[in-house]
Amino acid sequence: MSAENAYAVELKGVSFKRGTRSIFNNVDIRIPRGKVTGIMGPSGCGKTTLLRLMGAQLRPSSGEVWVAGQNLPQLSRSDLFDARKQMGVLFQSGALFTDLDVFENVAFPLRVHTQLPEEMIRDIVLMKLQAVGLRGAIELMPDELSGGMKRRVALARAIALDPQILMYDEPFVGQDPIAMGVLVRLIRLLNDALGITSIVVSHDLAETASIADYIYVVGDGQVLGQGTPDELMDSDNPRIRQFMKGDPDGPVPFHFPAPDYRADLLGKR
Amino acid sequence: MQNRTLEIGVGLFLLAGILALILLALRVSGLSASPSSDTYKLYAYFDNIAGLTVRAKVTMAGVTIGKVTAIDLDRDTFTGRVTLQLEKRVDNLPVDSTASILTAGLLGEKYIGISVGGEEALLKDGGTIHDTQSSLVLEDLIGKFLLNTVSKEAK
Amino acid sequence: MRRKSLLERIRLFGRSAIDVLAVLGRSSLFLVHAMVGRGGIGGGFQLLVKQLYSIGVMSLAIIIVSGIFIGMVLSLQGFNILAKYGSEQAVGQMIALTLLRELGPVVTALLFAGRAGSALTAEIGNMKSTEQLSSLEMIGVDPLKYIVAPRLWAGFISLPLLAMIFSVVGIWGGSWVAVDWLGVYEGSFWSNMQNSVSFVDDVLNGVVKSVVFAFVVTWIAVFQGYDCEPTSEGISRATTKTVVYASLAVLGLDFILTALMFGDF
Numbered sequence: 101m102s103a104e105n106a107y108a109v110e111l112k113g114v115s116f117k118r119g120t121r122s123i124f125n126n127v128d129i130r131i132p133r134g135k136v137t138g139i140m141g142p143s144g145c146g147k148t149t150l151l152r153l154m155g156a157q158l159r160p161s162s163g164e165v166w167v168a169g170q171n172l173p174q175l176s177r178s179d180l181f182d183a184r185k186q187m188g189v190l191f192q193s194g195a196l197f198t199d200l201d202v203f204e205n206v207a208f209p210l211r212v213h214t215q216l217p218e219e220m221i222r223d224i225v226l227m228k229l230q231a232v233g234l235r236g237a238i239e240l241m242p243d244e245l246s247g248g249m250k251r252r253v254a255l256a257r258a259i260a261l262d263p264q265i266l267m268y269d270e271p272f273v274g275q276d277p278i279a280m281g282v283l284v285r286l287i288r289l290l291n292d293a294l295g296i297t298s299i300v301v302s303h304d305l306a307e308t309a310s311i312a313d314y315i316y317v318v319g320d321g322q323v324l325g326q327g328t329p330d331e332l333m334d335s336d337n338p339r340i341r342q343f344m345k346g347d348p349d350g351p352v353p354f355h356f357p358a359p360d361y362r363a364d365l366l367g368k369r
Numbered sequence: 370m371q372n373r374t375l376e377i378g379v380g381l382f383l384l385a386g387i388l389a390l391i392l393l394a395l396r397v398s399g400l401s402a403s404p405s406s407d408t409y410k411l412y413a414y415f416d417n418i419a420g421l422t423v424r425a426k427v428t429m430a431g432v433t434i435g436k437v438t439a440i441d442l443d444r445d446t447f448t449g450r451v452t453l454q455l456e457k458r459v460d461n462l463p464v465d466s467t468a469s470i471l472t473a474g475l476l477g478e479k480y481i482g483i484s485v486g487g488e489e490a491l492l493k494d495g496g497t498i499h500d501t502q503s504s505l506v507l508e509d510l511i512g513k514f515l516l517n518t519v520s521k522e523a524k
Numbered sequence: 525m526r527r528k529s530l531l532e533r534i535r536l537f538g539r540s541a542i543d544v545l546a547v548l549g550r551s552s553l554f555l556v557h558a559m560v561g562r563g564g565i566g567g568g569f570q571l572l573v574k575q576l577y578s579i580g581v582m583s584l585a586i587i588i589v590s591g592i593f594i595g596m597v598l599s600l601q602g603f604n605i606l607a608k609y610g611s612e613q614a615v616g617q618m619i620a621l622t623l624l625r626e627l628g629p630v631v632t633a634l635l636f637a638g639r640a641g642s643a644l645t646a647e648i649g650n651m652k653s654t655e656q657l658s659s660l661e662m663i664g665v666d667p668l669k670y671i672v673a674p675r676l677w678a679g680f681i682s683l684p685l686l687a688m689i690f691s692v693v694g695i696w697g698g699s700w701v702a703v704d705w706l707g708v709y710e711g712s713f714w715s716n717m718q719n720s721v722s723f724v725d726d727v728l729n730g731v732v733k734s735v736v737f738a739f740v741v742t743w744i745a746v747f748q749g750y751d752c753e754p755t756s757e758g759i760s761r762a763t764t765k766t767v768v769y770a771s772l773a774v775l776g777l778d779f780i781l782t783a784l785m786f787g788d789f
Contacts, residue, residue: 193655
């Protein structure tokens, strides 16, 4: 049991298929408690799918997903909704509820899961918004916010219930350098200040490497490698090296599989 | 507050819907609020009820005093039995009153007209009108007319 | 293009038949999940009121305007035809029966599919593509209960009310044309109508029809939104599907219901 406790999330032999296409094949991932773990890989390798497996929004074809001592695929629908209260997710687009203002968005999880009086909800919401630096935007609607601000509001909403695990789905995509810097700092800060386990799914190398304590590199439906950012930089696995260095050609080919170039050009029509 | 107008809007909408139902009931289908308890039933047997339908009106001196509630065939006499539902306020019909099937206009709908008889005794609930006049059947009429002309020419 | 062999065609047909079955099963499960089981969320009534507003109240304008015009047109056409037989006073009963039995429920359902149904599909599809539904799930709120159920109920409640309002304004529009314009005697207009319209057979049967249509149209609209591909093309395709499927379903069901209610068997 003590060994289990060192990890907040454990994927054991997880396979996932979409239709007949296999996305993951027998993947083992362990997310250490209280750390920032990065999950990296090229676009389209199923990183977001991995996150959804951890949140039990998708059910693996086989294997176990242990979160906080519960095997999620075995839970009933209502137990699952309870289990999710300990998880916060920051979606790529922020996913703010467009018909609610900033205050109500952050207050939403509190309203549905707690019976707190209105003043207390207000205090908590103000505290969370203060943490992301947007206490002044309390009355704005989501479509009045910039992309970076949306993500920060969504972050405030994700931590409203003080979850134990916080997952970030591509938090750095499409952000200007300032907003990116703010997010990087916030992720680290929240992790250390609240003692939560953070999982960052991203393909932005520099940012992820700068905050992650531990990194998994996935690709081709498998875990290609794992370790601290420095260890991975020095990896001898050519695929990991290509990814970490950003080389255009390598084990991941530049060309999409095609018949021979010469034959194609000179061949008969 | 914005929430308030929303609630008022929905309230008005529901009210409009219910009002519409009430209007349809009272104004359009002529459903009267008075219960059917202050009516009574009479039966009338006709040789031919052709064209008379359920819910046709029953009139007396042109005034509507009830309606037809059922039409069926009497198995023993092979006549059409019509059930009339009349208002209680006209409970003084003599037993020898006449019921006839009339037509509104040349091709209009059929209805039942009742003309008063002279007897002292009155019809009671569930009673039967014996003196009846059947529906005017256009085909018979034409047939008779043709027969007449044929026999006249034969002379 | 290569011509398909017979065997291949049979296989394709079989696959699409299985696909249809799968959609039917999925949408039924979806409906059951949304309507049955613990609702669990406080303020469910508030959610319903909000949806009644955006689904019902916002459709009122189009329903009322179309109702008046359809009633007026019916009156004009009916008058011209009936006048040939000298029975123009029957125009009231013709308008009332047409509206109550057929046009009220059917036209309202078609307009509703176009106005509210497509909006429902687009709204839910948009929530899906912006990950709001996923986000709700991860907050621990069942989107079927929080997003879908109130919309379903609002649709079920709104459409029958709209259909009745449609019939009333249609009859009013018809009476305006017939009585005030074409000079049909007002007394016989209304008394003819009242004599021939039965509350149970005509009014209530019409309401039953619109309840059935409400169920089908809202179900299709909400399911198409929930099941759509979360991209802009996916949403626009789903919106089109909602209008097409809902309209066809309404017209098909109308025939069946009419046969059951007014056909003699």
